[in-house]
Amino acid sequence: MDIQDPSFWRAGAVSTTLVMLVVLAFLSVDSMRYITAGGINVPGYEVINQHIGYEYDWNRRADVPVIGGPEPLFGKVVAPAEAAALMRTGKLVIQGRACMDCHTIFGNGAYYAPDLTKAWLDPAWSQIWMPMTGKATREEAMVEFLMHPDKYPTWTRAMPNLGITEAEARATVAYLKWLSAIDTNGFPANFGRSMQ
Amino acid sequence: MSTAAQPLYRSQRLALRYFTAAIALFGVMIAFGLLSAAYYLFPSMLFNVFNFNTSKIMHIDILVIWLLMGFLGAVYWYLPKELGREVAGIRAAEITFWVFCLAIALVAATFLFVQYGSANEFTLWFINQGRKYVEAPRWAAIGIVAILLVFSWNVVGTCVKAHKMTGIMWVMVLDLIPLVVVYLDAFPADTNMSTDLYWWWWLVHMWVESTWEVLIGCIMALVLMDVMGTSRRIVEAWLYIEVMLVLGAGILGLGHHYFWIGTPQYWLAIGGFFSALEPLPLLGMVVHAVYDAGMHRLRTSNQPAFYWITAEAFGNFIGAGIWGFMMTLPQINLFSHGTQWTVSHGHFAFYGAYVCGVIAVLYVAKQRVTGVPLLAGHTWRWGFGLLNLGMVGMVMALLLAGMAQAFYGRAIGGSTLMAFTTASENLWFKSGMYARMLFGVIFAAGYVALVYDLLRAPRSAALPAAQPQPA
Numbered sequence: 001m002d003i004q005d006p007s008f009w010r011a012g013a014v015s016t017t018l019v020m021l022v023v024l025a026f027l028s029v030d031s032m033r034y035i036t037a038g039g040i041n042v043p044g045y046e047v048i049n050q051h052i053g054y055e056y057d058w059n060r061r062a063d064v065p066v067i068g069g070p071e072p073l074f075g076k077v078v079a080p081a082e083a084a085a086l087m088r089t090g091k092l093v094i095q096g097r098a099c100m101d102c103h104t105i106f107g108n109g110a111y112y113a114p115d116l117t118k119a120w121l122d123p124a125w126s127q128i129w130m131p132m133t134g135k136a137t138r139e140e141a142m143v144e145f146l147m148h149p150d151k152y153p154t155w156t157r158a159m160p161n162l163g164i165t166e167a168e169a170r171a172t173v174a175y176l177k178w179l180s181a182i183d184t185n186g187f188p189a190n191f192g193r194s195m196q
Numbered sequence: 197m198s199t200a201a202q203p204l205y206r207s208q209r210l211a212l213r214y215f216t217a218a219i220a221l222f223g224v225m226i227a228f229g230l231l232s233a234a235y236y237l238f239p240s241m242l243f244n245v246f247n248f249n250t251s252k253i254m255h256i257d258i259l260v261i262w263l264l265m266g267f268l269g270a271v272y273w274y275l276p277k278e279l280g281r282e283v284a285g286i287r288a289a290e291i292t293f294w295v296f297c298l299a300i301a302l303v304a305a306t307f308l309f310v311q312y313g314s315a316n317e318f319t320l321w322f323i324n325q326g327r328k329y330v331e332a333p334r335w336a337a338i339g340i341v342a343i344l345l346v347f348s349w350n351v352v353g354t355c356v357k358a359h360k361m362t363g364i365m366w367v368m369v370l371d372l373i374p375l376v377v378v379y380l381d382a383f384p385a386d387t388n389m390s391t392d393l394y395w396w397w398w399l400v401h402m403w404v405e406s407t408w409e410v411l412i413g414c415i416m417a418l419v420l421m422d423v424m425g426t427s428r429r430i431v432e433a434w435l436y437i438e439v440m441l442v443l444g445a446g447i448l449g450l451g452h453h454y455f456w457i458g459t460p461q462y463w464l465a466i467g468g469f470f471s472a473l474e475p476l477p478l479l480g481m482v483v484h485a486v487y488d489a490g491m492h493r494l495r496t497s498n499q500p501a502f503y504w505i506t507a508e509a510f511g512n513f514i515g516a517g518i519w520g521f522m523m524t525l526p527q528i529n530l531f532s533h534g535t536q537w538t539v540s541h542g543h544f545a546f547y548g549a550y551v552c553g554v555i556a557v558l559y560v561a562k563q564r565v566t567g568v569p570l571l572a573g574h575t576w577r578w579g580f581g582l583l584n585l586g587m588v589g590m591v592m593a594l595l596l597a598g599m600a601q602a603f604y605g606r607a608i609g610g611s612t613l614m615a616f617t618t619a620s621e622n623l624w625f626k627s628g629m630y631a632r633m634l635f636g637v638i639f640a641a642g643y644v645a646l647v648y649d650l651l652r653a654p655r656s657a658a659l660p661a662a663q664p665q666p667a
Contacts, residue, residue, distance in 0.1 A: 004433065006363055008433075009436035009440060012437075013436045013440035016440045016444040017439070017440070017443040017444070020443060020444055021447060023447075024448060027448075027451075027463075027466070030460070031459050034458065035388070035390035035457070035458045037387075041460070042390045084387070087387050089315050091386075091387045091389070091392075092319070092320075093315040095324070095325060096312055096314060096315050096319040096323070096326055098312055098324055098326045098331060099249075100326065101250075101252045102249045104534040105389055106389070106390075107456055107533040108396075108457070110249065111535060111536055111538070111601075112236070112248045114612070115616070119613075122612050123614075124613040124614060154617070156239045157239040157620070158239070158240075158243070160247045161244055162312060184457065185455060185526075193610045
């Protein structure tokens, strides 16, 4: 074994890379069981028909989503196929308006605006925007805000008007509700439980 | 490095065009970086006309494009030298360059004047894909694949026609496979955000971080032999060690992006462990650079290239390695993830790993084109000093702001809208944003000094007897 011989290190580079790629392939196949919609950590899209909470789990030492009883979005129960169509539109809104170049989702994106992972559960909807918009429910306030964000600023760094239509806004709200039901290993921690 | 005695190969003239485009786009990237920074200080600026997200898209997408152009230029520059012949398919490569420039102009015009679109497939194909780093519409992403295929054909075809394969070329040729294949991940628009981000990280971590890291390793190996006369045996052994460690730690180091996207809990342990190992290859590069510099007693025929190579080794280790490790363990990442702390790491890592390396190659090309046996002097030091000072200052300012966000917005505030607002109004955060702007301006001044020095004709200087002779 001559460690000054490049071929020694070449063999090391090739074998290490191949072993790691094989391990990654196995882990990726297994991870899909968790993150496919309807999988272990990611609920099916029809979860938007139910109440969603976020509570600390002492066994896991992390915050976890808690799926509760019926709580239809906009007061209407949607079938799985309809929920999937709403999600498709919601995701296309998020991509087409480049939402993640201001916001983050699961902490990924840009850092100019708040993280949206648990935005559905944000107390600001009931405390600030429902009174501001005059809407009776959280989802209606969210739709109104998304369509006219520049009319309801809460801060100097306001959200611009991106021409989001009512149908697009409703789909985006549905998407945010589904996102909040995903088990993200406790991210973000302490959501909605300010220690101040 | 040979001097101007021999004419340039066509591929080297093509490389010069790539370098020119890259350095021009570097300037555009800085301009949009300053604009993006200004939104934090003056939030109502250009409101509803040209919003932060578009400015940021211009900043980060041009970053990817100019570095890619720098890499392509560097390879086109060195291929004939490494293989002793003109690049195969050079005509196609020349046409590709102009297609690349036209596509960049069209995408930039779309971002500047159209900005966003409705929730449909047309938007993804022709306006904005809205996935960070790959916002360019699909037609442009197809163009990138075509460019990379032509580039791959150039590299492989030249090796075949030359009947010659070196260790460096083997690594480069194998690296072309993920360079093309992983980029195909730029197209999906998966409805499920968890699976979407799972594969998106293959693009960002495996393409930009791992594949690029190996490519710049090959380029740096060629530069080291060129500028410092390091022996091929040493350079190739180090390149293999680097590949072994970069991919050995980096492939499963991908797991540090899988902590919070819905993925199973085991990624916390796997990602934390392997990403903690990721600084090792970068430390190896520092050892390599210091060893080489010591062996040559800091003597070189190309002083600016030598200093930029050294900056690359240290910048890569500190920016990608130390700054990455600082926030990569899940216990810390739970609070630091998605704050300006990440921005601090991102700036330092891209700068250290890639920007410094590309600038080193620009100086190699300058020496060859101008034909001076010794590239030294003082004006290059202004660019070197100001760019490094500006970057380190920005990184520290962003770290300060990010830590305030992690503490006040995440750990104490609970990550809501009000927590985000409160943290962003915190004095530490605001001070960080002002300091970032100040050092951003210093960085921009460094860019001006760099361009001035690159364009300026060097004074003729004799090569001292003790200097390594140009190859």
